[in-house]
Amino acid sequence: MKGMKVMAQEVEVMESVYARNEQMAVQLNRALTQKRVFTINVMGAPGVGKTSSIIPMVKRLPEVSFVIEGDIESDIDTKKMEELGIRTVQINTGGACHLDSPFIADAVSELALEKGYLFIENIGNLVCPAEFEIGEHVKMLISTVTEGSDKPYKYPLAFEKADIILLNKCDLLDYVDFDLKFFMDGVRKLNPSVPVFETSGKTGVGYDEAVAWIVQKAKSVIKE
């Protein structure tokens, strides 16, 4: 009985955490829209190529881009961004498995944002980030041919919530057992109309098309 009481308290506390996060996310989204900063929450498992996809997209976008780098520890990716002249703020969560709105509110206040694009690279995790709104206009999910084609079936929430999916590391397609039909069937069951772009951070394939989609979407969200 004592166990059950604690469980009820846990549920209550978790609900209050989610509610506070959602409330702050709505405020963040409103502020970013007013500043005409189109914001992309980039999610995916560790090592799917979030940084190495953000870089070719930033290079192709017609306006200035900003980056918020989320990591548990380290600033390896921020250094890569800064070497390319991309204005970047590092968040180290120190253990937390996802970014939330309070983290983003702090990072946004550090960046002198102007009209353009903001990429938020979430923690490498295909589970938890999908549960937290962080003020973004769209969620970009990066999956890879090396992870295997069963990922939509095993981690449905991220695929269900994605506004755009990059299927990355396509340069390795010949060397792995990846069943594209099985993957796409899984995606379509969860998310019938999400655009899926086949990309390669190594060769640069697919980012022209992904960026065209982002620019179009930004126009429809941020009224000029």
Add this chain to the structure above:
Amino acid sequence: MKGMKVMAQEVEVMESVYARNEQMAVQLNRALTQKRVFTINVMGAPGVGKTSSIIPMVKRLPEVSFVIEGDIESDIDTKKMEELGIRTVQINTGGACHLDSPFIADAVSELALEKGYLFIENIGNLVCPAEFEIGEHVKMLISTVTEGSDKPYKYPLAFEKADIILLNKCDLLDYVDFDLKFFMDGVRKLNPSVPVFETSGKTGVGYDEAVAWIVQKAKSVIKE
């Protein structure tokens, strides 16, 4: 002020969740040792090849092996195990990002365990599973050459807590930019003596050596 009060309450509730889990993990570990079931908590990001590494290890072990499959949804991997005649119980967490001791206690009571080996395939997540003891004798971390060599620096806890590491997908080494020295330097800073075996679920390389380590370790933990 209200926010701060809720934060304190959150910390308190999380501490009680961890404490209850740890307590149950100690009991589970004792029961598994008494039954002479050497138990391996298999952790790693999505798609690193947890299932496709457990299968070649089970085939090489000298005694019966059991498997507990942890997934948010789906029973794809359990079906693979059952087709091979491996006694397997599926846990679907329905959203939870890691396995905990209550899940394992239920699954263990479903398996008619006997002297041998138990592999617990955790949720594909390089962050959260490392925080929860689940009664195991050793933690096996699977990392891959396709994820990139910076993973120990970005996700330190899993590397720090690992008793054995498999560096999987070594068959793809020629096609990716993987810096083995940088990876191993990162591992050694966190975990000076952990054995690291280079494996390939595709070619079968490395599992003889990994299984020899498991058998040796099991002998030292489970007194014959």
